[in-house]
Structure formats: C-alpha cells, structure tokens
Amino acid sequence: MTHLLSATPEPAAPRPASPPTFxxxxxxxxxxxxxxxxxxxxxxxxxxxxxxxxxxxxxxxxxxxxxxxxxxxxxxxxxxxxxxxxxxxxxxxxxxxxxxxxxxxxxxxxxxxxxxxxxxxxxxxxxxxxxSATRTAASAALAADWLSRTRTRPRRVGFFGTGLIARYIHTFLAGTGWTFDTIGLHDLSADSTEGFRGYLRQAGATGQVTVHDSAEDLIRSSDLVVFATIAGRPHVTAPGWFEHNPLVLHVSLRDLAPEILLGAANFVDDVDHCLQADTSPHLVEQRTGNRDFLNGTLCDVMLGRAAPPHDQPVVFSPFGLxxxxxxxxxxxxxxxxxxxxxxxxxxxxxxxxxxx
Missing domain, CATH: 3.30.1780.10 (ornithine cyclodeaminase, domain 1)
Incomplete structure (x- = not known):
C-alpha cells in the first residue's frame, strides 16, 4: 500500500531569484x-x-x-x-x-x-x-491649489526666505499655471535675495518684484505667503499682520507663534508627524493640551471632508513625509x-x- 504521505505532491521548489543589482x-x-x-x-x-x-x-x-x-x-x-x-x-x-x-x-x-x-x-x-526639494515644492503647489479652490485665488505672493526651497516652490507654482501680479521677497541675507531675483529674471517670471526690508510689509502685501526659512523657533508673533486672511504655506514649520495659528484655520499633511519636534503646531498642542485648532489634513480637503474658510488666515504646515x-x-x-x-x-x- 502506498504510504499516505507519498501521495501528497511535493511543494514546488522556489524559482531561483535573479541576482540583485544596485x-x-x-x-x-x-x-x-x-x-x-x-x-x-x-x-x-x-x-x-x-x-x-x-x-x-x-x-x-x-x-x-x-x-x-x-x-x-x-x-x-x-x-x-x-x-x-x-x-x-x-x-x-x-x-x-x-x-x-x-x-x-x-x-x-x-x-x-x-x-x-x-x-x-x-x-x-x-x-x-x-x-527632497522637489517633493516639498510639489506638496506646496498642490496645497496652494486645493486650499484656494473655494477662496479668491491669490495674485500677490510673498517669499519669506529666498533660498533653494523658495526657488523650487516658485518653479512648481509657475509650472502648474500660477501667475502673480507682484512677487515679494524678504530674507536676512541680501545676497540670497539678490540671487532669488536673478533666478526670477532668468525664469521669465511675470509680476513686479519687490524686496521688503520689513517682515510685516511682506506679509501684509501678500495673499499667498511662503515661509521657507531655517528658523528653529517662532519669530513671527503678531496676529494682526495676517488680518487680510492670506493663504500661508508654512513649509519651514517653526516660523509662526502659537497665537497666529490659534487665529487661523490649520491644515497639515499628517497630524501625528506634524505635531512633534517643537514645530509651531506642536507648540500650540503643548500650550492648549489638545488638537482642536486643526481643521484637517490636505487629504481631508481633497476628499471633501474639510474646507478652508473665507474669514480666517489659512495655514498649511507640512512636516514632509x-x-x-x-x-x-x-x-x-x-x-x-x-x-x-x-x-x-x-x-x-x-x-x-x-x-x-
């Protein structure tokens, strides 16, 4: 009699894997x-x-x-x-x-x-x-599009910080159809600002370019504000500068004092990731003990689960995934x-x- 186990077909040998390449x-x-x-x-x-x-x-x-x-x-x-x-x-x-x-x-x-x-x-x-710069800029351009779909589309952009990330963000905004009547610049480094102006000329950017000595002037004169600095702690502390309800791409994450976020509608890329490492949203959570100040994620906006209001500044703070x-x-x-x-x-x- 044939042994029971012998009647069970042997499992096929795994196919040899191709040698990995690098x-x-x-x-x-x-x-x-x-x-x-x-x-x-x-x-x-x-x-x-x-x-x-x-x-x-x-x-x-x-x-x-x-x-x-x-x-x-x-x-x-x-x-x-x-x-x-x-x-x-x-x-x-x-x-x-x-x-x-x-x-x-x-x-x-x-x-x-x-x-x-x-x-x-x-x-x-x-x-x-x-x-890294590309995914950051693409994320910012995507957020600018979705967060302005139910608001007046910004025509005045201001870059707070004029380094590589700011340049990439402008490239992605321009490359996805954005045009601006004015482009404001503010940076602690005059060389960086002049370099950014040179990039704008070379790129054929439309709109009047203005260098602002004052951070307040830049913010008040912009409907779309891009923060792309290396700040390690909040340095913009006056909520009144945002009383015209701009759209803010808070890419560098640590520029805005908690008071400003508490007076704004706040969207992030990922809640748990953004609320860590002493980002501005994390400081708000530490102060208030909750996350009620968050309106949702960018994905929530894309899926129709959240929408930016008309009567507040709208701040997008992406941690970068x-x-x-x-x-x-x-x-x-x-x-x-x-x-x-x-x-x-x-x-x-x-x-x-x-x-x-």
Missing part, C-alpha cells in the same frame, strides 16, 4: 529626470497623499540625530513604505547643517535608499537633495532605467550563496 543615481541624473515635469510630479504627490490617507503606506516617525558639539545641526532618518502600484520601501537620510551657508554650500544634503518590495534588498542609492520621497525617488529610478542610463555597481552584493 545602482547609484547622481544629482545630475535626478535633475534631468525631474526637470520640466512639474504638473506630472504634483499629480504624483497628490496620488501619494491619497494612498497615505487610505492607509496604503507605512510612515514611522522621523528620527533626529543631534550633536552636543553642533547644536544647530542635525541629520534626520525618514523610513517609509509605499503601496499602490509603486510598491517600494526605503529611507531618506538628510542632514541640515546651517553653517554650510557661510561656507558657500547648501544647508542640506541627502541620499535616498530604495529597497525591493519582495526581497528587501536595496536596489538604488540616489542623491536626494533635489528629490518619507512616502513622498519614495514616490519621487522611484519615479526618478524608473525614468533613468527606461533611458538605459542606470549605473550599476558590479558585485555590490558579494556573498549571495547561503552556504558559501
């Missing part, structure tokens, strides 16, 4: 893959916010590496996993060293690691300062791969045989 994608390649695609990238960021809002992502809290001997500097780890059709995991490792600016270097530098969904093997390392970096990074990887320009590192993974 690519390095330079900043130049990243810029080439992203340049001139503002509308497409804003749509990608919107789709990623919707995936995140639907729970098809994992976005743990960011980890801040700080230094006793360099208190103004930090390096941040943003792990994340994105579902949908992207199906990728990874980590952004981004440093912020403000003293770099005095040496003529950008404040921030970053890399992005992409991991394969099925095996966990990292398959690419991308220069990520451009990716790692899933956005993954989405943009995978987009870059796919663009470079399709062009046949991946720079693979031969034998990056050396010992792939389990028993040698």
């Amino acid at each position: 690519a390095v994608i330079s900043g130049k390649q990243v810029r080439q893959a992203l340049g001139g695609r503002e509308k497409e990238l804003v749509e990608l960021v919107e789709a990623t916010y919707r995936l995140h809002g639907a729970g098809d992502s994992v976005n743990p809290p960011s980890y801040f590496l700080r230094f006793a001997d360099r208190p103004s500097s930090r390096i941040i780890a943003l792990p994340a996993s994105l579902g949908g059709t992207t199906q990728v995991d990874g980590l952004k490792w981004i440093s912020s060293f403000p003293d770099n600016v005095r040496a003529g270097l950008p404040r921030a530098s970053a890399v992005l690691i992409l991991n394969d969904h099925d095996t966990g093997y990292p398959f690419a390392c991308l220069e990520s300062s451009v990716i 790692g899933v956005l970096d993954l989405a943009v990074g995978k987009y870059v990887y796919d663009q470079v791969a399709r062009a046949g320009e991946l720079r693979l590192i031969d034998d990056f993974f050396h010992d792939l045989r389990r028993y040698g």
Whole structure:
C-alpha cells in the first residue's frame, strides 16, 4: 500500500531569484529626470497623499540625530513604505547643517535608499537633495491649489526666505499655471535675495518684484505667503499682520507663534508627524493640551471632508513625509532605467550563496 504521505505532491521548489543589482543615481541624473515635469510630479504627490490617507503606506516617525558639539545641526532618518502600484520601501537620510551657508554650500544634503518590495534588498542609492526639494515644492503647489479652490485665488505672493526651497516652490507654482501680479521677497541675507531675483529674471517670471526690508510689509502685501526659512523657533508673533486672511504655506514649520495659528484655520499633511519636534503646531498642542485648532489634513480637503474658510488666515504646515520621497525617488529610478542610463555597481552584493 502506498504510504499516505507519498501521495501528497511535493511543494514546488522556489524559482531561483535573479541576482540583485544596485545602482547609484547622481544629482545630475535626478535633475534631468525631474526637470520640466512639474504638473506630472504634483499629480504624483497628490496620488501619494491619497494612498497615505487610505492607509496604503507605512510612515514611522522621523528620527533626529543631534550633536552636543553642533547644536544647530542635525541629520534626520525618514523610513517609509509605499503601496499602490509603486510598491517600494526605503529611507531618506538628510542632514541640515546651517553653517554650510557661510561656507558657500547648501544647508542640506541627502541620499535616498530604495529597497525591493519582495526581497528587501536595496536596489538604488540616489542623491536626494533635489528629490527632497522637489517633493516639498510639489506638496506646496498642490496645497496652494486645493486650499484656494473655494477662496479668491491669490495674485500677490510673498517669499519669506529666498533660498533653494523658495526657488523650487516658485518653479512648481509657475509650472502648474500660477501667475502673480507682484512677487515679494524678504530674507536676512541680501545676497540670497539678490540671487532669488536673478533666478526670477532668468525664469521669465511675470509680476513686479519687490524686496521688503520689513517682515510685516511682506506679509501684509501678500495673499499667498511662503515661509521657507531655517528658523528653529517662532519669530513671527503678531496676529494682526495676517488680518487680510492670506493663504500661508508654512513649509519651514517653526516660523509662526502659537497665537497666529490659534487665529487661523490649520491644515497639515499628517497630524501625528506634524505635531512633534517643537514645530509651531506642536507648540500650540503643548500650550492648549489638545488638537482642536486643526481643521484637517490636505487629504481631508481633497476628499471633501474639510474646507478652508473665507474669514480666517489659512495655514498649511507640512512636516514632509518619507512616502513622498519614495514616490519621487522611484519615479526618478524608473525614468533613468527606461533611458538605459542606470549605473550599476558590479558585485555590490558579494556573498549571495547561503552556504558559501
């Protein structure tokens, strides 16, 4: 008699996996893959916010590496996993060293690691300062669009901080159809302001450009205010400056005093992420003991669950989600791969045989 176990077919042996590859994608390649695609990238960021809002992502809290001997500097780890059709995991490792600016270097530098969904093997390392700036600017442009759909569309924009992030945000606003009658600039660095003016001339920006010596003048003369500074604590404290109810893209997160947020309608990208690390919204929560001052997330607005009012300033405070970096990074990887320009590192993974 045939033994019972012998009648059970043996499970098929797993198919041998293809040897994993590892690519390095330079900043130049990243810029080439992203340049001139503002509308497409804003749509990608919107789709990623919707995936995140639907729970098809994992976005743990960011980890801040700080230094006793360099208190103004930090390096941040943003792990994340994105579902949908992207199906990728990874980590952004981004440093912020403000003293770099005095040496003529950008404040921030970053890399992005992409991991394969099925095996966990990292398959690419991308220069990520451009990716980070791109996803930040695309998020800001998306918020400006959605948060102004039920209000008068701003015609006067003011940039408080005129560095790289401000430049990217203007590029994404212009690239998604925004035009302005006036463009106001305010920065503690005259060189930075002049550099931004040069960028505007080169980009063919329309509208009268005005440099404001006073922060109050900039804010009062702008219907759309973009905060893109390196401030570590609130430095704008007068609610009266916002009595004309502007739309505020509070990208740098720590510029506005709690009093201003308490007199405004507040939207964030993710509640738990934004209310940490002494951001301005976090300071409000610490003061009030609750989160009642929040009107919702940007995804809530897109889904019709919340709407910005007409009779208050509207403030968008995005913490910056790692899933956005993954989405943009995978987009870059796919663009470079399709062009046949991946720079693979031969034998990056050396010992792939389990028993040698």
